[in-house]
Amino acid sequence: MKLFHFLLFIFLFFSFVFSPSSSQASLPHQCLDNQTLALLRFKNESFSFPSSSSSKSESWKPDTDCCSWEGIKCDNTTGHVISLDLSWDQLVGDIDSNSSLFKLHSLMRLNLSHNSFHFFNFNSELFGFPQLVNLKHLDLANSGFSGQVPLQMSRLTKLVLWDCSLSGPIDSSISNLHLLSELVLSNNNLSSEVPDVLTNLSSLVLIQLSSCGLHGEFPGEFPQQSALRELSLSCTKFHGKLPESIGNLEFLTNLYLDNCNFSGTLPNSIGNLTALQYLLLDLHNNSFDGITDYSLFTLPSLEDLMLGKNRFHSLPDEGPFTPSSSLSWLDLSENEFQGLIPRMLTVLTSLEILNLSSNKFNGSMDLGIANLTFPQLVSLHLSHNHWLMTDSDDLAFPNLKMLKMRSCNATKFPSFLRNLHNLEALDLSSNGINGQIPNWIWSSSLIGLNLSQNLLTGLDRPLPDASSLQMGALDVHSNKLQGSLPFLSQQIEFLDYSDNNFRSVIPADIGSYLSKAFFFSVSGNDLIGKIPTSICSARNLQVLDLSDNQLNGTIPTCLGNFSSELLVLNLGGNNLQGTMPSSFAETLSTLVFNGNGLEGNVPRSLSTCKGLEVLDLGDNQIHDTFPFWLGNLPQLQVLVLRSNKFYVSASYSYYITVKQKMKGENTTLERILNIFTSINLSNNEFEGKIPKLIGELKSLHVLDLSHNNLDGPIPSSLENLLQLESLDLSHNKLSGEIPQQLVRLTFLSFINLSANELQGSIPSGAQFNTFPAGSYEGNPGLCGFPLPTKCEVSKEALPPIQQQKLELDSTGEFDWTVLLMGYGSGLVAGLSMGYILFWGNGFIAESIATKMQQLRLRSSQQRRS
Numbered sequence: 001m002k003l004f005h006f007l008l009f010i011f012l013f014f015s016f017v018f019s020p021s022s023s024q025a026s027l028p029h030q031c032l033d034n035q036t037l038a039l040l041r042f043k044n045e046s047f048s049f050p051s052s053s054s055s056k057s058e059s060w061k062p063d064t065d066c067c068s069w070e071g072i073k074c075d076n077t078t079g080h081v082i083s084l085d086l087s088w089d090q091l092v093g094d095i096d097s098n099s100s101l102f103k104l105h106s107l108m109r110l111n112l113s114h115n116s117f118h119f120f121n122f123n124s125e126l127f128g129f130p131q132l133v134n135l136k137h138l139d140l141a142n143s144g145f146s147g148q149v150p151l152q153m154s155r156l157t158k159l160v161l162w163d164c165s166l167s168g169p170i171d172s173s174i175s176n177l178h179l180l181s182e183l184v185l186s187n188n189n190l191s192s193e194v195p196d197v198l199t200n201l202s203s204l205v206l207i208q209l210s211s212c213g214l215h216g217e218f219p220g221e222f223p224q225q226s227a228l229r230e231l232s233l234s235c236t237k238f239h240g241k242l243p244e245s246i247g248n249l250e251f252l253t254n255l256y257l258d259n260c261n262f263s264g265t266l267p268n269s270i271g272n273l274t275a276l277q278y279l280l281l282d283l284h285n286n287s288f289d290g291i292t293d294y295s296l297f298t299l300p301s302l303e304d305l306m307l308g309k310n311r312f313h314s315l316p317d318e319g320p321f322t323p324s325s326s327l328s329w330l331d332l333s334e335n336e337f338q339g340l341i342p343r344m345l346t347v348l349t350s351l352e353i354l355n356l357s358s359n360k361f362n363g364s365m366d367l368g369i370a371n372l373t374f375p376q377l378v379s380l381h382l383s384h385n386h387w388l389m390t391d392s393d394d395l396a397f398p399n400l401k402m403l404k405m406r407s408c409n410a411t412k413f414p415s416f417l418r419n420l421h422n423l424e425a426l427d428l429s430s431n432g433i434n435g436q437i438p439n440w441i442w443s444s445s446l447i448g449l450n451l452s453q454n455l456l457t458g459l460d461r462p463l464p465d466a467s468s469l470q471m472g473a474l475d476v477h478s479n480k481l482q483g484s485l486p487f488l489s490q491q492i493e494f495l496d497y498s499d500n501n502f503r504s505v506i507p508a509d510i511g512s513y514l515s516k517a518f519f520f521s522v523s524g525n526d527l528i529g530k531i532p533t534s535i536c537s538a539r540n541l542q543v544l545d546l547s548d549n550q551l552n553g554t555i556p557t558c559l560g561n562f563s564s565e566l567l568v569l570n571l572g573g574n575n576l577q578g579t580m581p582s583s584f585a586e587t588l589s590t591l592v593f594n595g596n597g598l599e600g601n602v603p604r605s606l607s608t609c610k611g612l613e614v615l616d617l618g619d620n621q622i623h624d625t626f627p628f629w630l631g632n633l634p635q636l637q638v639l640v641l642r643s644n645k646f647y648v649s650a651s652y653s654y655y656i657t658v659k660q661k662m663k664g665e666n667t668t669l670e671r672i673l674n675i676f677t678s679i680n681l682s683n684n685e686f687e688g689k690i691p692k693l694i695g696e697l698k699s700l701h702v703l704d705l706s707h708n709n710l711d712g713p714i715p716s717s718l719e720n721l722l723q724l725e726s727l728d729l730s731h732n733k734l735s736g737e738i739p740q741q742l743v744r745l746t747f748l749s750f751i752n753l754s755a756n757e758l759q760g761s762i763p764s765g766a767q768f769n770t771f772p773a774g775s776y777e778g779n780p781g782l783c784g785f786p787l788p789t790k791c792e793v794s795k796e797a798l799p800p801i802q803q804q805k806l807e808l809d810s811t812g813e814f815d816w817t818v819l820l821m822g823y824g825s826g827l828v829a830g831l832s833m834g835y836i837l838f839w840g841n842g843f844i845a846e847s848i849a850t851k852m853q854q855l856r857l858r859s860s861q862q863r864r865s
């Protein structure tokens with residue numbers, strides 16, 4: 001569900017539950033007049049609402065009981081408003097110290113979080129909050145409040161100032177807040193040290209200081225008998241050793257110390273934190289280096305122990321100790337362990353998830369008598385080590401569902417994999433595995449298989465029956481798979497290709513093998529032949545990537561629209577011919593046909609793909625008018641049309657419509673113009689002048705208009721493209737002088753103006769002293785460094801101002817202007833392809849992670865009950 005829908009649901013739900021009639025009946029006392037007035041004024045004077053009927057304050061109407069209004073709670077004996085909750089209400093408006101809000105003297109709870117208020121004079125003595133003498137709970141998270149932490153309210157028990165752009169120090173007046181039980185200051189910019197008194201606030205139950213800018217050594221000592229249950233210091237800059245007194249926090253259940261600068265050995269007293277459930281030490285930028293005592297592993301309630309990203313190199317001996325029976329997740333990744341796996345781990349029999357990735361392990365993967373050691377292990381992460389691969393079949397994990405061995409220096413399929421009968425996800429990517437993919441790998445439990453970036457050449461036969469598989473994601477990109485995709489269809493498999501020693505790479509009848517699959521990539525192999533139509537029966541695919549092979553023939557017409565969930569279709573870098581499919585799935589977000597021999601028009605049906613973000617049709621033979629209509633695709637961010645045969649048609653009426661339409665959309669346009677980072681329209685048939693408007697595309701890094709028929713001058717407005725690193729205008733018919741203003745472009749490291757009709761002196765100074773003569777060759781009229789031709793004085797003296805004027809007068813840029821405006825979101829080339837195929841961060845990993853989490857939750861619930 002989208003967040004918007006979720007919120008809408010919440011609003012509708014609450015407006016139903018707390019409809020005025022129902023709550024009025026249960027409240028004997030009506031709101032006081034002065035409270036009604038204050039609330040109406042607050043609504044009236046300071047707010048401007050978006051046209052949303054779901055706003056709580058929409059129910060605030062004169063002549064009704066304010067105690068029945070949404071977001072309001074009254075004291076049922078006095079009729080005073082005691083609680084005001086306008087969180088997530090899409091409110092915009094000003095609040096100053098005269099705001100009627102501060103007339104609600106009886107307020108005990110005020111929740112303005114997640115709105116867009118503008119608070120004036122927040123730091124002045126007069127500012128309103130201290131007037132709210134009864135206030136206990138104040139939540140201004142993400143409300144627009146900024147400035148300093150308001151500390152004057154001595155009755156506060158809950159103070160939430162999360163994501164408030166607060167700045168300045170927390171002074172010692174924080175000790176006034178001796179009733180405070182919850183303090184949330186996360187995501188601010190408090191550039192100070194924490195005053196020692198913080199740890200003395202004995203009523204504090206929750207402290208969240210994550211990403212709040214606090215630094216220094218964490219304050220001295222944690223008091224005994226502290227009530228603290230949660231302490232979150234993530235992403236602060238605290239450094240030094242963690243105080244031994246942390247062991248005094250006997251009620252602590254959650255401890256987050258990740259991304260700090262703590263160092264030294266972990267205090268043994270952590271072993272006293274018997275209530276701890278989550279010890280999160282996901283410490284990149286911590287430098288803990290030792291654990292000298294195993295008491296940490298005996299904590300009776302500890303479930304997750306995250307020790308990744310530190311400098312740990314050893315664990316204590318396995319010794320005589322009874323490990324925690326609740327510990328289910330241990331993360332030791334990105335540390336400095338080496339040699340063999342620490343023996344001590346083999347005692348942790350309750351582990352369900354073990355992550356040893358990115359260390360320097362270089363011994364065998366011997367994990368003790370694995371069967372017995374980790375009977376519950378569900379997920380094992382061994383990637384990025386240099387394991388010594390043994391041929392031992394002894395390793396067996398009866399319940400293992402996920403095994404990650406990316407980049408483990410394996411050259412063949414580890415034989416113990418055969419023992420893993422329940423495996424659902426296997427990642428063997430980025431090893432040096434060569435030869436055939438063994439047929440025993442296709443176990444019926446397998447859902448995700450990543451064999452990408454190896455040296456695999458083919459597929460062992462016989463294959464299991466397609467109906468026994470439930471493959472969801474198969475990634476074999478960047479291997480050496482040979483053979484032809486026509487093998488994919490059963491009928492053609494009987495053709496005799498044996499002379500060529502081709503091997504059938506993908507299971508026969510790919511459609512049925514991939515009938516449950518959502519991801520399939522064979523990109524970057526040596527596949528030849530046609531794309532069989534049978535692939536169109538893989539109706540659940542979201543990603544189909546056949547790019548960078550040597551596939552030829554035409555694209556099956558069904559391929560644009562075979563799956564109702566298709567997000568990514570990449571056929572780039574093949575030898576495909578003919579026209580593009582004429583219909584496309586409306587769900588499509590990435591379509592890449594780059595680098596084929598495709599002809600014909602850009603299919604008009606793409607205009608229905610409203611979610612299209614990446615369209616790359618570059619390096620084909622497409623002959624069409626420039627597809628302005630693509631400018632109506634609201635999400636398009638990357639458009640590559642380079643090296644085709646696009647032209648601007650003689651009929652302009654359509655473009656005028658586009659131009660007029662764009663006029664009303666200033667802000668959109670502005671936003672869009674800032675998205676461009678790269679424009680590549682090279683190798684087409686564009687004519688006319690380069691529009692001055694191009695200088696508006698201020699975020700451009702790369703501009704390539706080479707190999708067209710452009711004429712007229714180079715616009716001096718290019719000087720506004722301060723980010724520009726690469727400018728290629730070569731092989732056109734540009735004339736006039738090179739604008740001297742281009743010297744301002746200090747990031748420019750590549751320029752090619754060759755093969756034009758430019759004249760006059762080459763600009764000098766800054767970057768222009770570094771470009772080679774080749775940048776300018778083929779312009780007989782140019783002179784000055786680095787060319788051998790010296791310039792005559794008069795030409796150099798032309799003042800820039802005059803040149804600009806001349807340009808303003810020039811006409812004929814009409815079509816270009818429209819082109820750029822109409823394109824809005826497009827014209828961007830060479831960026832990331834908008835999707836990541838690899839498991840590391842792709843959605844495969846995500847969906848599996850979710851699944852693992854569910855498994856884990858389920859099993860820990862079972863344990864508890």
Ligand SMILES: *[C@@H]1O[C@H](CO)[C@@H](O)[C@H](O)[C@H]1NC(C)=O
Binds near residue numbers: 037045
């Ligand atoms: C709200 O504002 C309108 C116009 O500014 C004014 O006429 C009306 O009296 C105000 N109502 C209250 C309750 O302040």
Ligand SMILES: *[C@@H]1O[C@H](CO)[C@@H](O)[C@H](O)[C@H]1NC(C)=O
Binds near residue numbers: 026028076077
């Ligand atoms: C009034 O509030 C008190 C506590 O605030 C509560 O105990 C009582 O039941 C309420 N009375 C009614 C009629 O809601």
Ligand SMILES: *[C@@H]1O[C@H](CO)[C@@H](O)[C@H](O)[C@H]1NC(C)=O
Binds near residue numbers: 097098120121
């Ligand atoms: C608040 O009201 C007082 C008196 O009406 C006025 O002098 C002052 O300027 C107001 N302050 C703000 C911030 O509007």
Ligand SMILES: *[C@@H]1O[C@H](CO)[C@@H](O)[C@H](O)[C@H]1NC(C)=O
Binds near residue numbers: 104105
């Ligand atoms: C509102 O009216 C009540 C009862 O008349 C009174 O006790 C209270 O002080 C008034 N509040 C304000 C802010 O004027």
Ligand SMILES: *[C@@H]1O[C@H](CO)[C@@H](O)[C@H](O)[C@H]1NC(C)=O
Binds near residue numbers: 088113
């Ligand atoms: C304020 O409202 C938000 C959203 O409804 C809620 O999550 C938060 O806990 C509230 N704050 C306090 C202090 O109750």
Ligand SMILES: *[C@@H]1O[C@H](CO)[C@@H](O)[C@H](O)[C@H]1NC(C)=O
Binds near residue numbers: 167168189191
């Ligand atoms: C945080 O505050 C410091 C000084 O108080 C300031 O230099 C810095 O720019 C601020 N950072 C952000 C992200 O606002």
Ligand SMILES: *[C@@H]1O[C@H](CO)[C@@H](O)[C@H](O)[C@H]1NC(C)=O
Binds near residue numbers: 247268269271272
């Ligand atoms: C806390 O830990 C320390 C060091 O491990 C130990 O000496 C002490 O006895 C422990 N205290 C309690 C109350 O367990």
Ligand SMILES: *[C@@H]1O[C@H](CO)[C@@H](O)[C@H](O)[C@H]1NC(C)=O
Binds near residue numbers: 362386387388409411
């Ligand atoms: C990686 O594998 C190669 C070949 O199997 C082997 O020579 C090399 O020693 C291995 N590297 C490590 C660090 O084990």
Ligand SMILES: *[C@@H]1O[C@H](CO)[C@@H](O)[C@H](O)[C@H]1NC(C)=O
Binds near residue numbers: 369370371372394396
């Ligand atoms: C592991 O378990 C399997 C069957 O459950 C058994 O055949 C094998 O011998 C066991 N391995 C060890 C090392 O105990």
Ligand SMILES: *[C@@H]1O[C@H](CO)[C@@H](O)[C@H](O)[C@H]1NC(C)=O
Binds near residue numbers: 552
């Ligand atoms: C496609 O490639 C195969 C193998 O390279 C070749 O035999 C065949 O003639 C090609 N077909 C076309 C239409 O180019």
Ligand SMILES: *[C@@H]1O[C@H](CO)[C@@H](O)[C@H](O)[C@H]1NC(C)=O
Binds near residue numbers: 663664665
């Ligand atoms: C567009 O921007 C111009 C100049 O910034 C401004 O004069 C014009 O009113 C704006 N049009 C709209 C519809 O916002």
